[in-house]
Amino acid sequence: MSDVNPIVRLLDALHFAADRHRDQRRKDSAASPYINHCIEVAQVLAEAGITDTEVLMAGVLHDTVEDTRTTPAEIEARFGARVRGLVDEVSDDKSLPGGTRKRLQVENAPHASPDARRIKLADKYCNVHDITGRPPAGWPRRRCLEYLDWAEAVVAGCRGLNPALEARFDAALAAGRAALDPGAD
Known part of the structure; x- marks a missing residue:
């Protein structure tokens, strides 16, 4: 698998993710195509200097097991054990209640x-940026602010690896808090 052109491998991951997420939409009022989020996570990683194709592939595929019927074995068979391992590390166990999944993200991030921590950081940046600019339909300001607080707690365990990613997250978090400031009404 490693003898295949890395660009071809990355495009294969993009195609696979697009196919698996084809009927999914983001929670924003425009119901943006979900695949845009997956692409953005990989783009943010690349813009932060990540050039490892398998990390970029895992960035594209980071929600595929969690949010589709894709199995970890399918990821491994098509993209290799390392990509599967990274996707496994950033995937929530959807059989657990939401509060437990959130708590486990905070607890597990430092380990x-x-x-995987770089992918998690890029994902949280994208989510914070989206919640601030295109909040999920029906989310009150308080829920958006709670998400920002939780994302900050997850990212606390991902720090120390990529100053560019951290700075980007911090800027989005600050902008999000300013935009959602309850005193702004």
Whole structure:
């Protein structure tokens, strides 16, 4: 698998994710195509200097097991054990209640591999940026602010690996808090 052109491998991951997420939409009022989020996570990683194709592939595929019927074995068979491992590290166990999944993300982030922590940081940046600019339909300001607080707690366990990613997250978090400031009404 490693003898295949890395660009071809990355495009294969993009195609696979687009197919698996084809009927999914983001929670924003425009119901943006979900795949845009997956692409943005990989783009943010690349813009922060990540050039490892398998990390970028895992960034594209980070929600595929969690949010579709894709199995970890399918990820491994098509993209290799390392990509599967990274996707596994950043995937929530959807059989658990939402509060438990959120708590586990905070608890597990510091113990994840450096590459999984970078993916998690890029994902949280994208989510904070989206919640601030295109909040989920029906989410009151308070819920958006609670998400920002939780994302900050997850990212606390992902720090120390990529100053560019951290700065980008911090800027989005500050902008989000300013935009959602309850005193702004």
